């Protein structure tokens with residue numbers, strides 16, 4: 001090759017090694033996904049080869065000159081059973097293998113760290129628990145299970161990281177989640193894979209995988225000063241949630257300390273687990289999620305809080321593990337202007353920025 005044309009050789013070498021035909025394997029699940037993928041490719045290739053060989057050999061063996069008179073064959077149970085049972089077995093292997101992988105991909109381990117991702121036309125916003133925000137970028141540590149809680153602020157989007165072999169829809173009005181464990185530091189593509197309007201093709205970005213040490217440095221360098229839960233606390237105070245949720249004897253709303261992860265009974269008699277989705281619904285759709293024994297007086301906050309705001313509130317309630325914290329929030333409120341629903345004073349970018357005016 002080199003001998004024929006050095007220029008052509010260089011060109012080929014360049015394109016063969018830089019042409020992104022197959023994304024790198026950069027997560028724990030990636031090699032497992034690829035094993036299944038290549039198994040399916042292999043089965044298809046073997047099937048294809050068998051069919052091609054049969055077509056070719058039959059057309060030679062049984063052509064008119066060699067085989068002038070057709071023989072009528074009335075069927076063969078053994079033959080039919082063989083070509084039914086073998087493919088069935090192969091497909092069942094793919095099914096069970098795929099299902100096991102599917103459950104692994106969509107069931108985050110309990111110790112996964114959680115990052116919220118909000119999709120909107122046309123960008124991805126990531127919210128780290130420490131209050132770090134980023135747009136069309138996602139910094140994650142290597143070797144740590146990371147769960148993403150996704151939601152869309154407008155239309156359907158789909159969050160995809162090919163190098164990790166994960167993809168999940170970001171749906172308006174509902175949290176979905178996906179998780180991965182990155183195995184190699186580096187920068188990888190991030191895509192929206194659901195056609196979502198004019199600038200869909202620009203809804204792309206990068207996932208940056210860092211060593212745990214670099215990640216810590218990044219976190220420290222990108223903090224906005226307040227954690228998500230702290231933003232939520234400000235919002236909780238500025239929206240006067242604690243007018244009702246204040247854990248006093250005559251409080252009109254239920255105590256929210258330790259409510260996350262517990263089971264509560266709704267007025268319909270239904271028992272539900274309080275998770276992120278329930279908290280979101282309780283805030284935006286209180287009349288649909290009334291706790292048993294309470295008067296449905298909670299106003300809806302639909303349209304008043306952005307998805308980022310709801311996320312902060314959810315994070316705050318998640319971390320509300322003692323009545324002491326509620327007392328602290330009450331103290332925060334006393335520092336705020338007395339009028340209800342007013343954004344917090346200037347300088348408190350978190351709360352004022354998050355509330356839709």
Ligand code: HEC
Pocket residue numbers: 236239240241242243244245252253254255256259264279282283286287289290291294295296297298299301313317
């Ligand atoms: C006017 C009083 C009032 C205000 C203001 C209020 N709530 Fe409520 N909240 C209630 C009552 C009463 C319930 C129980 C009945 C229900 O579930 O609707 C409740 C239930 C909830 C629940 C479900 C928890 C459970 O144990 O059932 C959450 C979460 C919640 N509120 C969060 C908030 C947040 C966040 C805010 C501020 C954005 C807020 N509330 C503002 C009265 C209020």
Ligand SMILES: [Cu+2]
Pocket residue numbers: 119122156157158192193194195196200203
């Ligand atoms: Cu999109």
